[in-house]
Amino acid sequence: MSFYFEELDYCVTPIGALSLRRRRELSLGVDVFEIKLGEQYLMSSLFTTSEIELARLGLAELSRTGLDVVVGGLGHGYTAHAVLEHEAVRSLIVVEALDAVIDWHETGLLPLGPALTGDPCCRFVLGDFFALAGSKDGFDPDKPARQFDAILVDIDHSPDFLLDPQNAVFYQPERLRKLAAHLNPGGVFGLWSNERPDEAFTARLAEVFAEARAEPVTFHNPLQNCEFTQTVYLARTAVAPAPGKAE
Numbered sequence: 001m002s003f004y005f006e007e008l009d010y011c012v013t014p015i016g017a018l019s020l021r022r023r024r025e026l027s028l029g030v031d032v033f034e035i036k037l038g039e040q041y042l043m044s045s046l047f048t049t050s051e052i053e054l055a056r057l058g059l060a061e062l063s064r065t066g067l068d069v070v071v072g073g074l075g076h077g078y079t080a081h082a083v084l085e086h087e088a089v090r091s092l093i094v095v096e097a098l099d100a101v102i103d104w105h106e107t108g109l110l111p112l113g114p115a116l117t118g119d120p121c122c123r124f125v126l127g128d129f130f131a132l133a134g135s136k137d138g139f140d141p142d143k144p145a146r147q148f149d150a151i152l153v154d155i156d157h158s159p160d161f162l163l164d165p166q167n168a169v170f171y172q173p174e175r176l177r178k179l180a181a182h183l184n185p186g187g188v189f190g191l192w193s194n195e196r197p198d199e200a201f202t203a204r205l206a207e208v209f210a211e212a213r214a215e216p217v218t219f220h221n222p223l224q225n226c227e228f229t230q231t232v233y234l235a236r237t238a239v240a241p242a243p244g245k246a247e
Helices: 049-060 078-085 099-106 113-117 129-133 165-171 173-180 199-208
Strands: 005-013 016-025 030-037 040-044 067-072 089-096 122-126 148-153 183-193 211-221 226-236
Touching: 005 099, 016 099, 049 067, 049 078, 049 148, 049 183, 049 211, 049 226, 067 078, 078 089, 078 113, 089 099, 089 129, 099 113, 099 122, 113 122, 129 165, 129 173, 165 173, 173 183, 173 199, 199 211, 199 226
Parallel strands: 067 089, 067 148, 089 122, 148 183
Antiparallel strands: 005 016, 016 030, 030 040, 183 226, 211 226
């Protein structure tokens, strides 16, 4: 096995063959960790700006302390790690459908694994995020129907480019309403997308949430020496009226 490339793990999952690879990017002098699903590149440790911004932009919408957060999709762990860096966060549940990805973090195959597994505020839940979002019990198996201050999701490539066709229903108003029921008043839903802002999806969010917008996130791609733009969608439930005031 070459020093410049190594397949750290390979397994067959219900949605295809999953591969974790490490390679040396000679032009930059760095090790790059990549996750592939079949022939698709799911994510790379070389491009993490928008994953981190998903956490930062989502939590910036919240001014209170003692925040309880859900992250849908573990991946390399950059969104979860950015959540834990926020001083107002009290607890984090990371929902991941593939046990292999959780195992990569728990065994230290991925660089951020020790930081996530060593933080008492962070807990991994093995499960289908989309099924849990549509259920009444929600995301915390120890506390059914628990509500959260923020739910941040990075699973599909975009609302129209899906890892699994069955996920499509999640991006429609009916299922988004079920997700919103798991948020506290004034809670935030954040969604990562590999594409530029989509006005049609933002409009669907606005049907469900009190506020909705798309935030472009632009970063430099050193391999192609050009700028690239992805999107973080942000939506917020209505704030509860102050005591003694009419809605």
